[in-house]
Amino acid sequence: MVFLDIELPGIKGSEIGKRLKADTLITQVVFVTGKPDYAVEAFDMEAVDYLIKPFDQSRLNQCINRVESRVTTLPRRYVITTKSNIVSLDIDRIIFVEKVGKVTVFNTLDGEYKSTDTIEYVESMMTPFGFIKSHQSFIINPVYVKFIEKWADRAYQVKFYYGDKMALVSRSRIETLRSILHNIKCNKLLVI
Numbered sequence: 001m002v003f004l005d006i007e008l009p010g011i012k013g014s015e016i017g018k019r020l021k022a023d024t025l026i027t028q029v030v031f032v033t034g035k036p037d038y039a040v041e042a043f044d045m046e047a048v049d050y051l052i053k054p055f056d057q058s059r060l061n062q063c064i065n066r067v068e069s070r071v072t073t074l075p076r077r078y079v080i081t082t083k084s085n086i087v088s089l090d091i092d093r094i095i096f097v098e099k100v101g102k103v104t105v106f107n108t109l110d111g112e113y114k115s116t117d118t119i120e121y122v123e124s125m126m127t128p129f130g131f132i133k134s135h136q137s138f139i140i141n142p143v144y145v146k147f148i149e150k151w152a153d154r155a156y157q158v159k160f161y162y163g164d165k166m167a168l169v170s171r172s173r174i175e176t177l178r179s180i181l182h183n184i185k186c187n188k189l190l191v192i
Helices: 013-023 036-044 057-071 119-129 171-183
Strands: 002-005 029-033 049-052 077-081 086-090 094-100 103-108 111-115 132-135 138-140 145-152 155-160 166-170
Touching (some): 013 029, 049 057, 077 119, 094 119, 094 155, 119 138, 145 171, 155 171, 166 171
Parallel strands (some): 002 029, 132 166
Antiparallel strands (some): 094 103
16 A cells, blocks of 8 residues: 655645555555645546545544455455466465575465566565565465474474475564564464
8 A cells, every 4th residue: 555645746636646556556545735636637546545635543444445445355366477377376375485506496285386587576465465675585475374382593494284294484573473472362372
Protein backbone atom coordinates (compact mmCIF):
# COMPACT_ATOMS: atom_id res chain seq x y z
CA MET A 1 0.00 0.00 0.00
CA VAL A 2 1.50 3.30 -1.10
CA PHE A 3 0.22 6.79 -0.32
CA LEU A 4 1.33 9.23 -3.01
CA ASP A 5 0.89 12.96 -3.16
CA ILE A 6 -0.04 14.04 -6.68
CA GLU A 7 2.28 17.03 -6.68
CA LEU A 8 5.84 16.08 -5.82
CA PRO A 9 9.00 18.08 -6.59
CA GLY A 10 10.26 17.17 -10.04
CA ILE A 11 7.75 14.39 -10.78
CA LYS A 12 4.04 13.76 -10.54
CA GLY A 13 2.87 11.18 -8.04
CA SER A 14 0.87 9.53 -10.83
CA GLU A 15 4.13 8.76 -12.68
CA ILE A 16 5.53 7.03 -9.60
CA GLY A 17 2.21 5.17 -9.22
CA LYS A 18 2.39 3.91 -12.81
CA ARG A 19 5.92 2.62 -12.24
CA LEU A 20 4.89 0.84 -9.06
CA LYS A 21 1.86 -0.76 -10.72
CA ALA A 22 4.06 -1.93 -13.61
CA ASP A 23 6.55 -3.56 -11.22
CA THR A 24 3.99 -5.52 -9.23
CA LEU A 25 0.28 -6.06 -9.51
CA ILE A 26 -0.19 -6.16 -5.76
CA THR A 27 0.84 -2.56 -5.09
CA GLN A 28 -2.25 -0.67 -3.95
CA VAL A 29 -1.91 3.06 -4.65
CA VAL A 30 -3.82 5.76 -2.75
CA PHE A 31 -3.49 9.33 -4.01
CA VAL A 32 -3.40 12.16 -1.48
CA THR A 33 -3.83 15.74 -2.64
CA GLY A 34 -5.23 19.10 -1.74
CA LYS A 35 -6.82 19.44 -5.17
CA PRO A 36 -9.72 17.37 -6.52
CA ASP A 37 -8.65 18.07 -10.14
CA TYR A 38 -6.70 14.83 -10.51
CA ALA A 39 -9.50 12.38 -9.71
CA VAL A 40 -9.92 11.28 -13.34
CA GLU A 41 -6.19 10.56 -13.65
CA ALA A 42 -6.29 8.50 -10.43
CA PHE A 43 -9.35 6.62 -11.69
CA ASP A 44 -7.60 5.84 -14.99
CA MET A 45 -4.67 4.44 -13.03
CA GLU A 46 -6.99 2.24 -10.96
CA ALA A 47 -5.96 3.85 -7.70
CA VAL A 48 -7.67 2.28 -4.70
CA ASP A 49 -8.68 5.63 -3.23
CA TYR A 50 -8.27 9.38 -3.56
CA LEU A 51 -7.87 11.32 -0.32
CA ILE A 52 -8.38 15.07 -0.41
CA LYS A 53 -6.51 17.04 2.25
CA PRO A 54 -7.35 17.70 4.94
CA PHE A 55 -8.90 14.36 5.88
CA ASP A 56 -9.76 12.92 9.28
CA GLN A 57 -9.06 9.57 10.94
CA SER A 58 -12.48 8.23 9.94
CA ARG A 59 -11.80 8.88 6.25
CA LEU A 60 -8.32 7.31 6.56
CA ASN A 61 -9.82 4.20 8.22
CA GLN A 62 -12.34 3.92 5.39
CA CYS A 63 -9.46 4.05 2.89
CA ILE A 64 -7.46 1.38 4.73
CA ASN A 65 -10.53 -0.90 4.88
CA ARG A 66 -10.96 -0.49 1.13
CA VAL A 67 -7.33 -1.48 0.53
CA GLU A 68 -7.61 -4.49 2.84
CA SER A 69 -10.70 -5.76 1.05
CA ARG A 70 -8.88 -5.53 -2.31
CA VAL A 71 -5.74 -7.25 -1.06
CA THR A 72 -7.63 -10.23 0.32
CA THR A 73 -9.12 -10.86 -3.10
CA LEU A 74 -5.74 -10.96 -4.85
CA PRO A 75 -4.82 -14.34 -6.33
CA ARG A 76 -2.67 -16.25 -3.91
CA ARG A 77 -0.51 -17.95 -6.54
CA TYR A 78 3.16 -17.94 -7.44
CA VAL A 79 3.90 -18.91 -11.03
CA ILE A 80 7.18 -20.60 -11.95
CA THR A 81 8.06 -20.57 -15.63
CA THR A 82 10.84 -22.75 -17.03
CA LYS A 83 11.85 -23.65 -20.58
CA SER A 84 9.69 -26.76 -20.49
CA ASN A 85 6.71 -25.92 -18.26
CA ILE A 86 4.69 -23.52 -16.15
CA VAL A 87 3.75 -24.37 -12.56
CA SER A 88 1.20 -22.37 -10.57
CA LEU A 89 1.80 -22.81 -6.84
CA ASP A 90 -0.77 -22.15 -4.15
CA ILE A 91 1.02 -19.66 -1.89
CA ASP A 92 -0.71 -21.03 1.22
CA ARG A 93 0.94 -24.42 0.57
CA ILE A 94 4.50 -23.04 0.34
CA ILE A 95 6.46 -23.88 3.50
CA PHE A 96 9.72 -22.14 2.63
CA VAL A 97 11.90 -21.08 -0.27
CA GLU A 98 15.63 -21.73 -0.40
CA LYS A 99 18.38 -20.41 -2.68
CA VAL A 100 20.67 -23.28 -3.69
CA GLY A 101 23.41 -22.09 -6.03
CA LYS A 102 21.69 -20.50 -9.03
CA VAL A 103 18.39 -22.27 -8.36
CA THR A 104 15.55 -21.22 -6.07
CA VAL A 105 13.76 -24.21 -4.52
CA PHE A 106 10.14 -23.91 -3.38
CA ASN A 107 9.43 -26.44 -0.61
CA THR A 108 5.66 -26.99 -0.53
CA LEU A 109 3.18 -29.39 0.99
CA ASP A 110 3.03 -30.95 -2.50
CA GLY A 111 6.77 -31.35 -3.08
CA GLU A 112 9.72 -29.35 -4.38
CA TYR A 113 9.65 -27.00 -7.35
CA LYS A 114 12.71 -25.30 -8.85
CA SER A 115 12.94 -21.84 -10.40
CA THR A 116 15.59 -19.51 -11.75
CA ASP A 117 13.91 -16.50 -10.08
CA THR A 118 16.27 -14.60 -7.80
CA ILE A 119 15.69 -14.79 -4.06
CA GLU A 120 15.20 -11.00 -4.08
CA TYR A 121 12.41 -11.26 -6.64
CA VAL A 122 10.74 -14.10 -4.72
CA GLU A 123 10.97 -12.02 -1.54
CA SER A 124 9.29 -9.03 -3.21
CA MET A 125 6.43 -11.24 -4.40
CA MET A 126 5.98 -13.25 -1.18
CA THR A 127 6.38 -10.62 1.55
CA PRO A 128 2.86 -9.18 1.01
CA PHE A 129 1.51 -12.66 1.77
CA GLY A 130 3.19 -12.87 5.20
CA PHE A 131 6.47 -14.55 4.24
CA ILE A 132 9.70 -13.36 5.83
CA LYS A 133 13.25 -13.46 4.52
CA SER A 134 14.86 -15.14 7.50
CA HIS A 135 18.35 -15.47 6.07
CA GLN A 136 20.16 -14.45 2.89
CA SER A 137 19.20 -17.84 1.38
CA PHE A 138 15.78 -18.49 2.96
CA ILE A 139 12.26 -17.10 2.82
CA ILE A 140 9.88 -18.83 5.21
CA ASN A 141 6.15 -19.03 5.82
CA PRO A 142 5.82 -18.42 9.59
CA VAL A 143 2.54 -20.36 9.71
CA TYR A 144 4.46 -23.65 9.29
CA VAL A 145 7.20 -22.99 11.87
CA LYS A 146 7.19 -25.69 14.55
CA PHE A 147 10.25 -24.67 16.58
CA ILE A 148 13.48 -22.71 16.42
CA GLU A 149 16.80 -23.76 17.91
CA LYS A 150 20.21 -22.14 18.12
CA TRP A 151 22.29 -23.64 15.34
CA ALA A 152 25.55 -21.71 15.32
CA ASP A 153 27.03 -18.56 16.79
CA ARG A 154 25.30 -16.33 14.24
CA ALA A 155 22.24 -18.35 13.19
CA TYR A 156 19.23 -20.37 14.27
CA GLN A 157 17.61 -23.39 12.67
CA VAL A 158 13.87 -23.62 11.93
CA LYS A 159 11.96 -26.91 11.96
CA PHE A 160 8.60 -26.98 10.19
CA TYR A 161 5.42 -28.92 10.88
CA TYR A 162 5.76 -30.72 7.55
CA GLY A 163 8.84 -32.39 6.10
CA ASP A 164 12.31 -32.94 7.48
CA LYS A 165 14.08 -30.01 5.85
CA MET A 166 15.18 -27.07 7.93
CA ALA A 167 15.75 -23.40 7.17
CA LEU A 168 18.09 -20.88 8.74
CA VAL A 169 17.35 -17.64 10.55
CA SER A 170 20.16 -15.13 10.93
CA ARG A 171 20.74 -13.58 14.32
CA SER A 172 19.74 -10.17 12.96
CA ARG A 173 16.30 -11.49 11.94
CA ILE A 174 15.41 -13.73 14.87
CA GLU A 175 13.55 -11.02 16.81
CA THR A 176 11.42 -10.12 13.79
CA LEU A 177 10.48 -13.77 13.32
CA ARG A 178 9.82 -14.20 17.04
CA SER A 179 7.47 -11.21 17.01
CA ILE A 180 5.57 -12.54 14.00
CA LEU A 181 5.22 -15.97 15.57
CA HIS A 182 3.83 -14.52 18.78
CA ASN A 183 1.09 -12.93 16.68
CA ILE A 184 0.14 -16.27 15.11
CA LYS A 185 -2.11 -17.50 17.88
CA CYS A 186 -2.55 -21.09 16.64
CA ASN A 187 1.17 -21.90 16.54
CA LYS A 188 2.90 -23.57 19.46
CA LEU A 189 6.47 -22.34 19.34
CA LEU A 190 9.41 -23.84 21.17
CA VAL A 191 12.61 -21.79 21.18
CA ILE A 192 15.57 -23.66 22.62
